[in-house]
Amino acid sequence: MSQWVINGIRRGIQTTAYPAKPETAAGVSPGLPLGGAYPLEQMNSLMARCPTRVFSARDGQLVVDERHCIHCYRCMHGANQPVNWRQDYEWGTIRDGQGEFGRPFEKSIHICVMDAGDCGACLNEVRQLNNPYYNMHRLGFFITPTPRHADVLLVVGAVTDHIKFTLQKVYEAMPTPKRVVAVGACALTGGVFADSFVCTKGVADVLPVDVEVPGNPAPPLAILHGLLVAVGRKAPWSPAVQAPPEKETPNESGHAAAASARTKA
Amino acid sequence: MNRNELRNEVERRWPGQAQCRYNGSNCEVTCTHAVLPELSGRLFLEWNYSFGGLIVEEGSDEWQLRYVFYGDGEVGRPTDNGFVHVPVTAPLADKTFPSIAKFVHAADWHEREAEDMFGVVFEGHPRLGDFILHDDAWQEGVEPMRRSFDAQAAMHHRRPATDWRPRRIVQEPGAFVMPVGPKYSGVTEPAHFLLESVGEDVIRSTPRLFYKWRAVEKLAEGKTPDRVLLLAERFAATTAFAHGLAFCEAVERICGANVPPRARILRVFLAELERLRQHAGAIQEICESTGLVVANSQAGILEEDLLRTSGELTGHRYLFGLVALGGLSRNLSDEACAKALEQCRRTLKLLNQLEQRLRVSSSFLDRLEQVGIVPQRTAWVYGLLGPIARASGVVRDLRRAQPYLSYEDYQFDVPGETEGDGYARLRILFAEARQSVRIMEQAVAALQTQQSNNPIIHQSLSLGAGAALGWVEAPRGATFHWVRLNDEGKIVRYHILTPSFANWHGFHLAVEKFAFQDFPIMLSTFDLSVAENDR
Numbered sequence A: 001m002s003q004w005v006i007n008g009i010r011r012g013i014q015t016t017a018y019p020a021k022p023e024t025a026a027g028v029s030p031g032l033p034l035g036g037a038y039p040l041e042q043m044n045s046l047m048a049r050c051p052t053r054v055f056s057a058r059d060g061q062l063v064v065d066e067r068h069c070i071h072c073y074r075c076m077h078g079a080n081q082p083v084n085w086r087q088d089y090e091w092g093t094i095r096d097g098q099g100e101f102g103r104p105f106e107k108s109i110h111i112c113v114m115d116a117g118d119c120g121a122c123l124n125e126v127r128q129l130n131n132p133y134y135n136m137h138r139l140g141f142f143i144t145p146t147p148r149h150a151d152v153l154l155v156v157g158a159v160t161d162h163i164k165f166t167l168q169k170v171y172e173a174m175p176t177p178k179r180v181v182a183v184g185a186c187a188l189t190g191g192v193f194a195d196s197f198v199c200t201k202g203v204a205d206v207l208p209v210d211v212e213v214p215g216n217p218a219p220p221l222a223i224l225h226g227l228l229v230a231v232g233r234k235a236p237w238s239p240a241v242q243a244p245p246e247k248e249t250p251n252e253s254g255h256a257a258a259a260s261a262r263t264k265a
Numbered sequence B: 001m002n003r004n005e006l007r008n009e010v011e012r013r014w015p016g017q018a019q020c021r022y023n024g025s026n027c028e029v030t031c032t033h034a035v036l037p038e039l040s041g042r043l044f045l046e047w048n049y050s051f052g053g054l055i056v057e058e059g060s061d062e063w064q065l066r067y068v069f070y071g072d073g074e075v076g077r078p079t080d081n082g083f084v085h086v087p088v089t090a091p092l093a094d095k096t097f098p099s100i101a102k103f104v105h106a107a108d109w110h111e112r113e114a115e116d117m118f119g120v121v122f123e124g125h126p127r128l129g130d131f132i133l134h135d136d137a138w139q140e141g142v143e144p145m146r147r148s149f150d151a152q153a154a155m156h157h158r159r160p161a162t163d164w165r166p167r168r169i170v171q172e173p174g175a176f177v178m179p180v181g182p183k184y185s186g187v188t189e190p191a192h193f194l195l196e197s198v199g200e201d202v203i204r205s206t207p208r209l210f211y212k213w214r215a216v217e218k219l220a221e222g223k224t225p226d227r228v229l230l231l232a233e234r235f236a237a238t239t240a241f242a243h244g245l246a247f248c249e250a251v252e253r254i255c256g257a258n259v260p261p262r263a264r265i266l267r268v269f270l271a272e273l274e275r276l277r278q279h280a281g282a283i284q285e286i287c288e289s290t291g292l293v294v295a296n297s298q299a300g301i302l303e304e305d306l307l308r309t310s311g312e313l314t315g316h317r318y319l320f321g322l323v324a325l326g327g328l329s330r331n332l333s334d335e336a337c338a339k340a341l342e343q344c345r346r347t348l349k350l351l352n353q354l355e356q357r358l359r360v361s362s363s364f365l366d367r368l369e370q371v372g373i374v375p376q377r378t379a380w381v382y383g384l385l386g387p388i389a390r391a392s393g394v395v396r397d398l399r400r401a402q403p404y405l406s407y408e409d410y411q412f413d414v415p416g417e418t419e420g421d422g423y424a425r426l427r428i429l430f431a432e433a434r435q436s437v438r439i440m441e442q443a444v445a446a447l448q449t450q451q452s453n454n455p456i457i458h459q460s461l462s463l464g465a466g467a468a469l470g471w472v473e474a475p476r477g478a479t480f481h482w483v484r485l486n487d488e489g490k491i492v493r494y495h496i497l498t499p500s501f502a503n504w505h506g507f508h509l510a511v512e513k514f515a516f517q518d519f520p521i522m523l524s525t526f527d528l529s530v531a532e533n534d535r
């Protein structure tokens, strides 16, 4: 047995310095497209290439609704004028209308992870949070198998018809106050499954969602950021360049575009 | 058995009722309904052909059923790829076919799926209904894959019953049933198990699945292959590249496309990188289930290392957006591949060290040895696939049996074990990881040769009507994607046959007569994906 102890110690500490310091290792995040000022022609070609209507143009600016991005890289690979790309991972946002959370969970939370029909990748990224690289226990985050002990419900996957009822029961079984963190494109918008007749267009169709983490799948550090946002220890990501001039938010217009695309199809 | 022997045998046994003909490099055996069960049974039980799957299509005036079998293709003879298709038809009004499941038990779930999705009835099948569509939640008569089915119409759902149970449960004094799932344990995919027990030992466990059924095949209908590729990559994304590749292979076969040599080599490289990463993940889960903390952490580090290697090389940790119809969507430089290979070699070294230490940890071995044994004969009869089957002595690997992507040019072994227990399955994972790195080394060497130095990695396709099968040895086992395109190049039928579907079918074999606390171990050594099964 002692060989394990010795070997474990010999391996040293591998854990990321995040959130105290940014993580700089390569390959920790698939990145996201970056909005901002682009030539009109390029904006049009990007909008045509993207299969999920992530892009829209407003006032000469390219507006990016990353909630819809499914990481197909069609706006990059093979594009004559590829989009700019950001390699960060602090993607957690507070869903519209949820307001400030206050600080009920600041020190430690128990998380119930619910797979509501994901492809396995988001769930695998959640699993990575327990490995030494991310070791989320050090932040006071614990995964609990039962909703009765959970403060946060972390949902992945486009909610399927068969699992919807279970998901609702899990949510109801949690004591209040509670938060819902939706992780991954499928949980936010239905992703590639949005048009399926047995899937919803996101967890928000079923439950009140507080924090959203985009990505297909969302990388571990983005999920970590989303959890830190949920407990008020990190500020949500805010698209400074993409601040909407009118009342209508970029998210809503993204929704509208996707919705009209659907009715056309 | 080669194709001439097969033809002689078929014509001798069923003169006038069955015929062997060649369609491209496929062999097609047409037969009457009466002969179908016996013919399939002989192919499967006597002549050593594996059962690939059943593909049901609703034509304009007839049902077209296609039973896919595959044996060992003859390497170096492209005329015989070892596949035997058995197509059977019937007018649309006649929805009954003979069941082959009593001879080919591997076809059991395929027939149940076809009954649920199309309403086709298989005479003699003991257990149709309540499979993909949960009977307690769906109204009667829903046949979602029929052309007449309106996916936009409002669906009347019932509230799922919480007291579902299989048809038979153990009846004995003191017997009880412990329900597990659909939401259970920490980070798990939804599946429902009933552990039937009399005291300490569990006698049987019947899984109920398809909580994650997203109707991917229905969703694909009427879409362009370009769009459906997104689905193929994303329905089971822990093995995204393999499934994307199988779909592309099918479409490329329809169009007769010639994938450029460099793209073929890179595809092999990426497919093996994915296998290595997936096996490291499976090893981590086995270590986790046995509660060996340090080993769990170390395997976790290795999995994350490989995810980062993939991310650094391709931009995406699960290799999304790489494979494209006719090649790859972007080139990868020789240097980047060599660097990734270097990282994989380092990870493999640590993986080997981990294996050495696990081999001498008796507390770990005690929990894996003699646990969840699947004997060779049973593995064959249930049509188990991939590392699970190879651990039970059913050593068939599509990379060897039906080479695609010029796998025949690579040197590698297909490891096999005979014990069929949890430990054998773990050893197979380690052994295959080594072979993957070996193939990657050859791929990197091949990239540097003159001929493939041509940077073209993509060929555009001219889409047209047709149908074809694409096959890939995915990390969890053989996967087959059947694609039919119409004149406009849109998808008419997309059917995905996955290794997890086959292996979940046999999972209950491993979980008979065991102690309660071994359940997570059995689950982890089977390396099952619910997403891949449910589709």
Ligand code: SF4
Residues within 6 Å of the ligand: A033, A049, A050, A051, A052, A053, A054, A055, A068, A069, A070, A071, A072, A073, A074, A075, A076
């Ligand atoms: S990666 Fe794909 S989904 Fe995301 S913005 Fe680019 S084109 Fe759209």
